[in-house]
Amino acid sequence: MKIYKDYEDLPKIKLPLGQEVSISDSTIRDGAQMPGIVMKSQQKFQIYNYLHKIGIEKLETFVYNDRDRKAIKLMMDQGYEFPEITGWARANPADIDMVLNIDGIEETGILMSVSDPHIFDKMGLPTREAAEEKYLTALQYAVDHGLRTRAHIEDMTRADNYDFTYPLVKKIMDIDPDCTIRICDTIGFGIPFVGVDEPFGMPSIVQYLKDELNVKNIETHCHDDFGLAVANSIAGYWHGANWSNVTFLGIGERAGNAEMEKLLLFLARRIEGFDKYNLECLVEFAKFMEREIGIRVPRNKSVVGNNVFAHESGIHSAGVIKNPFTYEPYPPEIVGGKRIFLIGDSSGIEVLRYKVQETLNELMDVEIEIGKDDKRLRAIQAEIQKLYNDEKRVSCISDEEVMAYVKKYFMFNPMVSKDMHRKEDEENGDEDSDSNDTLGNTKARMHDLVD
Ligand SMILES: CC(=O)SCCNC(=O)CCNC(=O)[C@H](O)C(C)(C)COP(=O)(O)OP(=O)(O)OC[C@H]1O[C@@H](n2cnc3c(N)ncnc32)[C@H](O)[C@@H]1OP(=O)(O)O
Numbered sequence: 001m002k003i004y005k006d007y008e009d010l011p012k013i014k015l016p017l018g019q020e021v022s023i024s025d026s027t028i029r030d031g032a033q034m035p036g037i038v039m040k041s042q043q044k045f046q047i048y049n050y051l052h053k054i055g056i057e058k059l060e061t062f063v064y065n066d067r068d069r070k071a072i073k074l075m076m077d078q079g080y081e082f083p084e085i086t087g088w089a090r091a092n093p094a095d096i097d098m099v100l101n102i103d104g105i106e107e108t109g110i111l112m113s114v115s116d117p118h119i120f121d122k123m124g125l126p127t128r129e130a131a132e133e134k135y136l137t138a139l140q141y142a143v144d145h146g147l148r149t150r151a152h153i154e155d156m157t158r159a160d161n162y163d164f165t166y167p168l169v170k171k172i173m174d175i176d177p178d179c180t181i182r183i184c185d186t187i188g189f190g191i192p193f194v195g196v197d198e199p200f201g202m203p204s205i206v207q208y209l210k211d212e213l214n215v216k217n218i219e220t221h222c223h224d225d226f227g228l229a230v231a232n233s234i235a236g237y238w239h240g241a242n243w244s245n246v247t248f249l250g251i252g253e254r255a256g257n258a259e260m261e262k263l264l265l266f267l268a269r270r271i272e273g274f275d276k277y278n279l280e281c282l283v284e285f286a287k288f289m290e291r292e293i294g295i296r297v298p299r300n301k302s303v304v305g306n307n308v309f310a311h312e313s314g315i316h317s318a319g320v321i322k323n324p325f326t327y328e329p330y331p332p333e334i335v336g337g338k339r340i341f342l343i344g345d346s347s348g349i350e351v352l353r354y355k356v357q358e359t360l361n362e363l364m365d366v367e368i369e370i371g372k373d374d375k376r377l378r379a380i381q382a383e384i385q386k387l388y389n390d391e392k393r394v395s396c397i398s399d400e401e402v403m404a405y406v407k408k409y410f411m412f413n414p415m416v417s418k419d420m421h422r423k424e425d426e427e428n429g430d431e432d433s434d435s436n437d438t439l440g441n442t443k444a445r446m447h448d449l450v451d
């Protein structure tokens with residue numbers, strides 16, 4: 001028999017191939033391409049600092065303008081070992097020269113667009129062979145100038161991989177056997193399942209690169225147009241990729257990229273022996289992105305949304321009050337979050353009891369328990385239910401309102417147990433005093449506190 005009653009009871013899973021996996025960041029590159037976003041160099045620098053806190057191994061940045069270069073200088077001046085700052089270039093020597101002009105950058109990505117619409121329509125090249133020549137020339141140029149390389153195989157999930165991309169990758173490997181091959185699921189057509197063949201199947205692409213072409217370093221870069229970006233990133237790891245390129249909050253082109261925070265959570269909480277990342281600043285990082293970059297974080301967003309540890313409905317909140325494991329996937333503090341209970345139209349008596357008791361205890365600076373059948377509690381519940389049944393109220397009951405109900409129903413009918421009366425009487429040396437006196441004292445104290 002197995003008993004799963006606590007987080008520690010749940011088994012962790014293993015990546016089947018057991019390879020070391022890492023995360024590279026594209027928040028200040030693809031993320032910054034998000035329409036309507038303008039990231040200042042200072043903000044890129046602050047993002048870099050958050051990535052450092054988490055323990056992200058690598059990031060990429062453009063080097064095209066003064067703002068990019070200013071951000072790079074700020075980041076480099078920190079002297080951190082990680083994230084390593086790497087460059088990004090199109091497949092031409094001029095772009096690679098721009099990367100080479102930055103002191104301290106030792107690795108660059110090179111954009112190699114492989115689908116036919118990219119080769120023929122976007123770039124206006126006459127043939128696939130011309131594209132191949134352009135890419136290999138750029139790669140050779142980077143290698144000759146001492147850079148480590150990453151080939152960003154753009155739009156690979158809509159390309160003729162057997163006839164064009166794989167032969168190209170073979171030539172890339174001949175030039176630089178250490179080149180990281182980035183599988184770009186540029187428009188999000190990748191499918192995370194085994195048995196889906198070219199060009200969509202992430203498992204089959206990774207396996208082919210690894211087993212047939214001996215690629216040592218395989219990275220995924222997945223877009224979320226079909227909502228599969230994180231699943232595709234994990235599928236990459238599952239079948240042998242050792243890098244995943246992601247953005248924080250999934251910001252980026254169109255529907256964005258695979259979300260870093262989801263991947264981090266998956267690795268840290270579900271995969272065996274994975275404790276190299278620190279997730280405690282994730283909620284704070286999301287608040288920073290909201291405040292400084294203007295990214296609105298949906299309240300139900302995994303990991304960092306306001307609702308991730310908020311409980312309103314009767315059955316859920318009653319469960320969580322008894323044992324958070326019932327309806328919380330992991331303890332809030334893991335990601336720097338906080339549990340909250342809310343009173344709303346789906347609440348039952350237990351969460352109301354909990355909130356009222358908490359409010360009352362705070363107000364009176366004592367610890368007393370309220371029973372579910374307390375008449376005053378039931379009266380508050382009836383008032384709240386009426387609000388919702390009248391169909392005018394469309395929001396939760398705020399903490400201030402709970403406080404007002406507590407004052408209304410408990411201030412003049414304070415609930416103090418017989419035992420408590422006796423104890424207070426004994427402490428006061430008031431042997432003759434009856435419970436009404438004690439209630440009076442308590443009432444007076446509450447007035448002092450409230451007024
Ligand atoms: C899928 C992605 O996310 S790719 C990255 C997208 N991000 C960005 O574009 C943001 C950064 N880009 C920029 O700052 C500018 O576009 C620059 C500096 C790169 C180029 O600026 P411009 O010279 O004004 O070119 P413009 O933006 O109009 O067009 C893009 C050029 O890149 C070329 N290009 C596209 N893919 C590739 C490639 N794989 N290799 C080489 N060149 C490429 C296009 O063919 C086009 O050049 P062309 O007009 O000579 O055909």
Ligand SMILES: O=C(O)CCC(=O)C(=O)O
Pocket residue numbers: 030109111152153154155182184185186187221223
């Ligand atoms: O640099 C890359 O990752 C390739 C371009 C890209 O962002 C993409 O394919 O989505």
